[in-house]
Every structure is written in C-alpha cells, then in structure tokens.
Amino acid sequence: SYVLTQTPSVSVAPGETVRMTCGGVNIGSQSVHWYQQKPGQAPVLVIFDDRDRPSGIPERFSGSNSGNTATLTISRVEAGDEADFYCQVWDRSSDQRVFGGGTKLTVL
Amino acid sequence: EVQLVQSGAQVKQPGESLKISCQGFGYRFHNYWIAWVRQMPGQGLEWMGIIYPGDSDTKYSPSFQGHVTISADKSITTAYLQWNSLNVADTAVYYCARYYGNMYPFDFWGQGTVVTVSS
Numbered sequence: 558s559y560v561l562t563q564t565p566s567v568s569v570a571p572g573e574t575v576r577m578t579c580g581g582v583n584i585g586s587q588s589v590h591w592y593q594q595k596p597g598q599a600p601v602l603v604i605f606d607d608r609d610r611p612s613g614i615p616e617r618f619s620g621s622n623s624g625n626t627a628t629l630t631i632s633r634v635e636a637g638d639e640a641d642f643y644c645q646v647w648d649r650s651s652d653q654r655v656f657g658g659g660t661k662l663t664v665l
Numbered sequence: 666e667v668q669l670v671q672s673g674a675q676v677k678q679p680g681e682s683l684k685i686s687c688q689g690f691g692y693r694f695h696n697y698w699i700a701w702v703r704q705m706p707g708q709g710l711e712w713m714g715i716i717y718p719g720d721s722d723t724k725y726s727p728s729f730q731g732h733v734t735i736s737a738d739k740s741i742t743t744a745y746l747q748w749n750s751l752n753v754a755d756t757a758v759y760y761c762a763r764y765y766g767n768m769y770p771f772d773f774w775g776q777g778t779v780v781t782v783s784s
Contacts, residue, residue, distance in 0.1 A: 590770035
C-alpha cells in the first residue's frame with residue numbers, strides 16, 4: 558500500500574516560516590491535501606489539491622508538490638498555529654485513502 | 666452551513682456491540698460520500714472506509730474490513746459505523762467527514778465520537 562512519510566515534529570519561533578514535508582513515491586503526480594488538528598479538536602482542511610486554500614484559511618498557509626515531496630508552508634507563524642498537521646492522498650492503484658503519520662508543530 | 670453532527674461518547678465492555686452515527690446538514694447528503702476516520706489515543710489519523718448514501722456503495726480499508734460495518738440512511742441524512750464485538754483496541758475517537766470521492770479532500774468533519782472499551 559502507498560506510504561506517506563512526515564517528520565514527526567518541528568518547532569519554530571513566532572513570526573518565522575516553517576515548512577513541513579510529506580514524502581511519497583511520485584507524490585507529485587497526486588493531489589495532496591493537508592489537515593490541521595489542534596488538541597482536542599477535529600481536523601480542519603487547510604490546503605487541498607496541493608496548493609489551494611479553503612475559504613477562511615489565512616494566506617499564510619501555502620502548499621506545493623513536486624517529485625517525491627509535498628510541502629506545507631506556514632509564513633509568519635503564530636502561537637495559534639500550534640497543532641498536528643497531516644497530509645493525505647487518494648492512492649488510485651489500490652483505491653485507498655492514505656494519511657501521513659502527522660507532524661507536530663510547536664511554536665516556541 | 667455544512668455540518669456533520671456525531672453521536673455522543675460511549676463506554677462499552679469487550680465483546681459488546683455498538684453503532685455510532687453521523688448526521689449531515691446543510692448540503693445534499695446523498696450526493697457526497699461519508700468517510701470514517703479513526704484516531705487512537707495519542708496517534709494519527711487512519712482512514713477506515715467510505716459510504717455513498719445515494720446507493721449505499723461502500724469501500725473499506727483492508728485494515729478494518731470485516732471488523733466494522735458502515736451503513737447509511739439517506740432518508741434521515743445519517744451514516745453509521747457499527748461493531749458487532751468490540752475489543753479494547755477499538756478505544757479511539759472516531760470522526761466522520763464529508764467527501765466528494767477519489768482525489769477530492771475530506772472537506773468537512775464531524776466533532777468526533779469517543780469510544781472507550783474497557784472491562
């Protein structure tokens with residue numbers, strides 16, 4: 558089955574930029590979605606189709622996808638961005654929906 | 666406004682059965698899939714399966730096939746996740762999410778149902 562690999566944790570100071578990656582074989586050929594999950598809350602979609610933002614998601618959130626790596630970038634990080642972030646794809650070869658293991662973002 | 670409202674927390678013993686629900690509001694329920702996602706304590710998200718309420722077409726993750734049953738009643742815009750015999754390992758938060766299918770994202774999520782299985 559298709560595997561998505563995320564760095565378990567990353568930390569950043571407020572106001573800085575953080576990049577979180579999601580690795581998968583030829584992931585650049587797939588549509589990648591990103592979810593933010595704050596403690597005790599349900600996940601929220603923050604990026605879909607590699608780089609599009611749903612209504613209400615700040616422009617500070619952006620995405621890219623190429624080759625074997627998709628990236629979620631958060632600019633001008635705020636304390637309220639602290640959360641777990643998950644990438645997700647549809648593996649068409651197996652018709653399975655797959656999540657990465659998640660990255661815990663800590664704002665210092 | 667799109668909303669998915671899930672049933673309340675449950676505490677069960679091993680071997681018991683359970684059915685939890687997810688009711689959709691604010692959109693054409695029968696035109697979107699409903700996905701179920703498990704999150705075990707301190708762990709990540711795991712896709713369990715999906716159902717299309719329009720015709721009850723259902724797809725399962727191999728990890729969950731045979732252990733849970735997903736169903737839906739479009740007349741009351743509700744999807745269900747069911748166990749016939751719970752294990753302690755089923756202790757988790759279960760989320761439902763709206764899903765247009767295939768490459769599309771899980772765009773709206775329910776608030777989650779906490780299931781605790783303990784003797």
